[in-house]
Amino acid sequence: MVPHLTTALTGPLLELEQRILDGACAIERWLRLWWQQHEPPFYSSVDLRNSGFKLAPVDTNLFPGGFNNLNPAFVPLAVQAVRSLLERLCPNAKNLLLVPESHTRNRWYLENVAVLATILRQAGLEVRLGSLSPDVAAPTALETATGKRVVVEPLRRSGARLGLDGFDPCIVLLNNDLSAGVPDILRGLEGQVLVPPLHAGWASRLKSQHFAAYDDVAAEFARLLDIDPWLVNPYHAQCGEIDFQTRAGEECLAANVAMLLEKIRAKYREYRIGETPFVAVKADAGTYGMGVMMVRDPAEVRDLNRRQRNRMAVVKEGLVVSNVILQEGVATMERIEDKVAEPVVYMVGPHVIGGFYRVHGARGAEDNLNAPGMHFVPLAFEQSCTVPDPHAACDAPPNRFYAYGVVARLAAAGAALELERTAPRAAARVSPPCA
Amino acid sequence: MVPHLTTALTGPLLELEQRILDGACAIERWLRLWWQQHEPPFYSSVDLRNSGFKLAPVDTNLFPGGFNNLNPAFVPLAVQAVRSLLERLCPNAKNLLLVPESHTRNRWYLENVAVLATILRQAGLEVRLGSLSPDVAAPTALETATGKRVVVEPLRRSGARLGLDGFDPCIVLLNNDLSAGVPDILRGLEGQVLVPPLHAGWASRLKSQHFAAYDDVAAEFARLLDIDPWLVNPYHAQCGEIDFQTRAGEECLAANVAMLLEKIRAKYREYRIGETPFVAVKADAGTYGMGVMMVRDPAEVRDLNRRQRNRMAVVKEGLVVSNVILQEGVATMERIEDKVAEPVVYMVGPHVIGGFYRVHGARGAEDNLNAPGMHFVPLAFEQSCTVPDPHAACDAPPNRFYAYGVVARLAAAGAALELERTAPRAAARVSPPCA
Numbered sequence: 001m002v003p004h005l006t007t008a009l010t011g012p013l014l015e016l017e018q019r020i021l022d023g024a025c026a027i028e029r030w031l032r033l034w035w036q037q038h039e040p041p042f043y044s045s046v047d048l049r050n051s052g053f054k055l056a057p058v059d060t061n062l063f064p065g066g067f068n069n070l071n072p073a074f075v076p077l078a079v080q081a082v083r084s085l086l087e088r089l090c091p092n093a094k095n096l097l098l099v100p101e102s103h104t105r106n107r108w109y110l111e112n113v114a115v116l117a118t119i120l121r122q123a124g125l126e127v128r129l130g131s132l133s134p135d136v137a138a139p140t141a142l143e144t145a146t147g148k149r150v151v152v153e154p155l156r157r158s159g160a161r162l163g164l165d166g167f168d169p170c171i172v173l174l175n176n177d178l179s180a181g182v183p184d185i186l187r188g189l190e191g192q193v194l195v196p197p198l199h200a201g202w203a204s205r206l207k208s209q210h211f212a213a214y215d216d217v218a219a220e221f222a223r224l225l226d227i228d229p230w231l232v233n234p235y236h237a238q239c240g241e242i243d244f245q246t247r248a249g250e251e252c253l254a255a256n257v258a259m260l261l262e263k264i265r266a267k268y269r270e271y272r273i274g275e276t277p278f279v280a281v282k283a284d285a286g287t288y289g290m291g292v293m294m295v296r297d298p299a300e301v302r303d304l305n306r307r308q309r310n311r312m313a314v315v316k317e318g319l320v321v322s323n324v325i326l327q328e329g330v331a332t333m334e335r336i337e338d339k340v341a342e343p344v345v346y347m348v349g350p351h352v353i354g355g356f357y358r359v360h361g362a363r364g365a366e367d368n369l370n371a372p373g374m375h376f377v378p379l380a381f382e383q384s385c386t387v388p389d390p391h392a393a394c395d396a397p398p399n400r401f402y403a404y405g406v407v408a409r410l411a412a413a414g415a416a417l418e419l420e421r422t423a424p425r426a427a428a429r430v431s432p433p434c435a
Numbered sequence: 436m437v438p439h440l441t442t443a444l445t446g447p448l449l450e451l452e453q454r455i456l457d458g459a460c461a462i463e464r465w466l467r468l469w470w471q472q473h474e475p476p477f478y479s480s481v482d483l484r485n486s487g488f489k490l491a492p493v494d495t496n497l498f499p500g501g502f503n504n505l506n507p508a509f510v511p512l513a514v515q516a517v518r519s520l521l522e523r524l525c526p527n528a529k530n531l532l533l534v535p536e537s538h539t540r541n542r543w544y545l546e547n548v549a550v551l552a553t554i555l556r557q558a559g560l561e562v563r564l565g566s567l568s569p570d571v572a573a574p575t576a577l578e579t580a581t582g583k584r585v586v587v588e589p590l591r592r593s594g595a596r597l598g599l600d601g602f603d604p605c606i607v608l609l610n611n612d613l614s615a616g617v618p619d620i621l622r623g624l625e626g627q628v629l630v631p632p633l634h635a636g637w638a639s640r641l642k643s644q645h646f647a648a649y650d651d652v653a654a655e656f657a658r659l660l661d662i663d664p665w666l667v668n669p670y671h672a673q674c675g676e677i678d679f680q681t682r683a684g685e686e687c688l689a690a691n692v693a694m695l696l697e698k699i700r701a702k703y704r705e706y707r708i709g710e711t712p713f714v715a716v717k718a719d720a721g722t723y724g725m726g727v728m729m730v731r732d733p734a735e736v737r738d739l740n741r742r743q744r745n746r747m748a749v750v751k752e753g754l755v756v757s758n759v760i761l762q763e764g765v766a767t768m769e770r771i772e773d774k775v776a777e778p779v780v781y782m783v784g785p786h787v788i789g790g791f792y793r794v795h796g797a798r799g800a801e802d803n804l805n806a807p808g809m810h811f812v813p814l815a816f817e818q819s820c821t822v823p824d825p826h827a828a829c830d831a832p833p834n835r836f837y838a839y840g841v842v843a844r845l846a847a848a849g850a851a852l853e854l855e856r857t858a859p860r861a862a863a864r865v866s867p868p869c870a
Contacts, residue, residue, distance in 0.1 A: 028518065028559020029529055036526045076821045077511055080786055083463065084519040087785075091467045094460065122822045124463020351515055386511045387557045 013053050014395060016231050020403045023225045024388055027406055030224055031350065031413070038416040040349040042085065042173060042195040046408040047358075048343045049330035053273055054231050055403060056330050057411035058280070060210055062200045063177040065101075066356070067119065068111040069378035070346060074354040075119060077386070081348035082123035088349070090170055090193050096125040097162065097169035099186075101176045102133035104152065107145040113175065114148040120173075128167050130155040132176060132183055160190035171195065178203045179286060199422050206284045207325045208238040209422055214414030221410055232407055234328035235263050238284060242324050244304070244313040249324075253281065254298040256326050261298070264328050275331065278366055283312070284323035294329060294366055331366045336379060340364060345385055345408035352385045352405040448488050449830060451666050455838045458660045459823055462841055465659055466785065466848070473851040475784045477520065477608060477630040481843040482793075483778045484765035488708055489666045490838060491765050492846035493715070495645055497635045498612035500536075501791070502554065503546040504813035505781060509789040510554060512821070516783035517558035523784070525605055525628050531560040532597065532604035534621075536611050537568035539587065542580040548610065549583040555608075563602050565590040567611060567618055595625035606630065613638045614721060634857050641719045642760045643673040644857055649849030656845055667842055669763035670698050673719060677759050679739070679748040684759075688716065689733040691761050696733070699763050710766065713801055718747070719758035729764060729801055766801045771814060775799060780820055780843035787820045787840040 020027065045064035046057045070078070086093050098120070100113045113129065120127045131140075131152040139153045153164045162172055162185065171193045172186075178201025186198060199205065215233065222229035237256040242249035257279050264277035281293040281301065293312060295301055304312070313321055334341045336359050345355040357379040360367070382397070385405030389398040455462065480499035481492045505513070521528050533555070535548045548564065555562045566575075566587040574588045588599045597607055597620065606628045607621075613636025621633060634640065650668065657664035672691040677684035692714050699712035716728040716736065728747060730736055739747070748756055769776045771794050780790040792814040795802070817832070820840030824833040 025529065025556075025559050025561050029527070032518070032522055032526045032528075032559070035522065073508065074511070076509070077515060079822050080512060080515055080519075083467070083786070084515075087467055087470065091471045092464070093467075094464055121460075124460050124467070126460050351518070387514050 013050065013055060016055060016227065017395060017399060017403045019225045019227055020406050021388055021399055024402070026224055030221070031409055034413050035350045038413065038420065040085070041347070041412055041415050041419070042089075043346070043348050044412050044415060045344055045346045046411040048345060048404055048407060049332050050334055050343070051330045052333040053271060054330060055407050056232050056234050057214070057407060058234065058327065058330060060411045060415050062196045062415060063175055064346060065109055065112045065175070066344070066378065067115040067346070068108070069356040069380060070354040071380035071382065075122070077351070078119045078348055078353040079122045081351040081353050082120060084351065085349035086123065089195070093170040094126060095167060095169040096120055096127050096171045096173055097164065097167065098127055098129050099132060099155070099172065099174050099176050100129060100152065102131060104131070104133065104142055107143065110142055110144040110150050111146055111148065114144045114150050116175065117150070128153060128164055130162075130164050132185070155185055157185050160188060161192055162186065162189055174201070177201055197419060197423065199424060200419055202285050205422070206323060207282060208236065208284050208323070210414060210418045211236045211325070211327070213418035213421060214411060216417060217410050217414045230267055232410065234330055235260050236325060236327045238326065239324045240322065242322055244309045244321065250302055253301040253324065253326070257281070257295055257301055258298040260326055260328060278329035280327045280329050281312070282325050282327060283321040284325045286321070329366055340367070341379070343404055345404055347408060347412050350409065350412070352408060355381045355385055355404070357381070448485065448490060451490060451662065452830060452834060452838045454660045454662055455841050456823055456834055459837070461659055465656070466844055469848050470785045473848065473855065475520070476782070476847055476850050476854070477524075478781070478783050479847050479850060480779055480781045481846040483780060483839055483842060484767050485769055485778070486765045487768040488706060489765060490842050491667050491669050492649070492842060493669065493762065493765060495846045495850050497631045497850060498610055499781060500544055500547045500610070501779070501813065502550040502781070503543070504791040504815060505789040506815035506817065510557070512786070513554045513783055513788040514557045516786040516788050517555060519786065520784035521558065524630070528605040529561060530602060530604040531555055531562050531606045531608055532599065532602065533562055533564050534567060534590070534607065534609050534611050535564060535587065537566060539566070539568065539577055542578065545577055545585050546579040546581055546583065549579045549585050551610065552585070563588060563599055565597075565599050567620070590620055592620050595623060596627055597621065597624055609636070612636055632854060632858065634859060635854055637720050640857070641758060642717060643671065643719050643758070645849060645853045646671045646760070646762070648853035648856060649846060651852060652845050652849045665702055667845065669765055670695050671760060671762045673761065674759045675757065677757055679744045679756065685737055688736040688759065688761070692716070692730055692736055693733040695761055695763060713764035715762045715764050716747070717760050717762060718756040719760045721756070764801055775802070776814070778839055780839055782843060782847050785844065785847070787843060790816045790820055790839070792816070
């Protein structure tokens, strides 16, 4: 079953899809050369929005959960991608230590961990799980949502190496986004590959730095295809020194919202788009769709009530929001059985390995679909996003999915550039040899 | 639908499969390190025989046809494998020239060419087809068995570069096994990647050199898993200076057949196998299952009638058989609906991308199933051969297929070693940079 797409199939997006299809050879070559120059993220997932007139990433996750939402038919793609990445990252690799999130009571998250660990094992690695949680003092068996068994063990530091009792890994893979800060036990590892690097964690990562890097990628891509970069890139701006509780920084917010709305309006006029522009206000650091607000008027950020202020003020792990990113709102025009849907594309290294739709019954086209308390139904893509069909129409599912795969890989390219630019000066760009 | 396998599920093969499953991490690591040291064939297909007590390659094809026989569901695996290989071979690649076989009247072969060209295009290459046939003097449209259209064009040599009118490729990919010899137009190319290399063609390649290299690979693999290498490696021997028409070299043949039968008998005693040993006599150069004979007694090679001598004397393109390889016969114990079946596994670079069964109604378990005039029905594997299931029994389809994928990759590793050893001294081992 291919998800029924009722995307508005007229206007610029169809033209963009046709450009992407016609440019597939140039795009693949450009990406190939890009990954010769830049280190791909070990894994990533990208939330895309297809508004019918533009197709853009709105969030790039470097610690993806949700591997359990992927179509099991594409596991071989994920396994092959891990094997290719190991050739590049650490051919000698034997043991991999996976460090999951510490909230071990979320059984769907544990399901994700179980699926991810299985993929890594099938790629030929010995995989064990080490927990950052102080509550894990001995090997602990946990049950996933579907009844799988996952064992987490206490981490052991030995000199400059991290491991478990009787387990010395070549690779330490974080599936913990470090929202709670970088624990000392992860600092200063030597002779082991630590991916993603510590500065990719939400303790220091800023969405605004990601989208600044993505601006450069989108501009290069637009030159390659001779298109307007706006078609794949939402406008954005940022405000630092915000305090939602004391209302400090409100003027910066309001001014930037006004400026962005004006820029979007100009584009809408240029492309004769009849929609009302809106802006997403998000915590610059942090994840899980917490601290997100959609505004259509600068006045809205001045008139926040206490509940709204509280909701914006902190994100996961109690991280206080002091920096805010303002992003052009891109509505999703995709519907599955009349419900609003948003595609999420998964990658391992430079390769797309599948994806799924977040399908929300209770939400609108302009809402954030990755919000706490809002239940979404994942619908695995039936197609791999990697293979265009040159004989089919450009909006045929394989081709639409190919376009999704291309834009998602642009976001991953942006993430690679972002991580280079934000790397601590002392850190070598290339990972040290593993042993 | 998973093919119904009625393989004899007792005795050493089950043990071998269990060893392969238990050793998956060590095997994957070993293969990863192997491909750091050796250049993988661009593509290959391996005929396997599963006799119920051993699992071994019997033929390694470096110019595989039959891409049309693969399960279309695994095309994304093939596309990803091509993309990974391009990163390694020629990141800058844009245009690829595919040189097919010249017998353009075989419409199923053309179907293979069409499928292969589509995979290469989907990986992001501009692909055009150039023919070695003198009959192709202008671009010629040909129709495949399913009605696809394939255009072959005359080759153009310009200095040290090969191309077509208006098409200068980075990569020249041969799907022509050069049974008719190496044409001058392919010699001395510079600044282009030519794969497979010319010395992989049947004008000079010898099966005995492949299996000599495979001996070394099988021995290393057997040490890794602590198993008898015989379980994955058929005994073999060779005779040169054979002339089937004048009956020269018959004594060498008979003596080697007797020696091989004795070695096999000893192994059968060791493993308490009740079968009757047999030996395959094959042309050392050449393909398509021509020039193959199964013998159970040395006397059989002395008493060839005229028809048998004629059948052995020449293979494809009239190539005269003067070297012969004698190979331990491995019967296939696999049946699909009571018909004899032989698995064929396909690889792109180091990655398995799928496979199919040759299913023969009219042939026996010990016969050659890739024979001219014998119709076989291809049955695409339902599984990818790349992903073991550690929770299932070792003879469950994913695990059996994983074992097939491992042994096929060992054969590809043998081919890489063979091509290194047989490379002309002047040829650099590493391909020149493409431009």
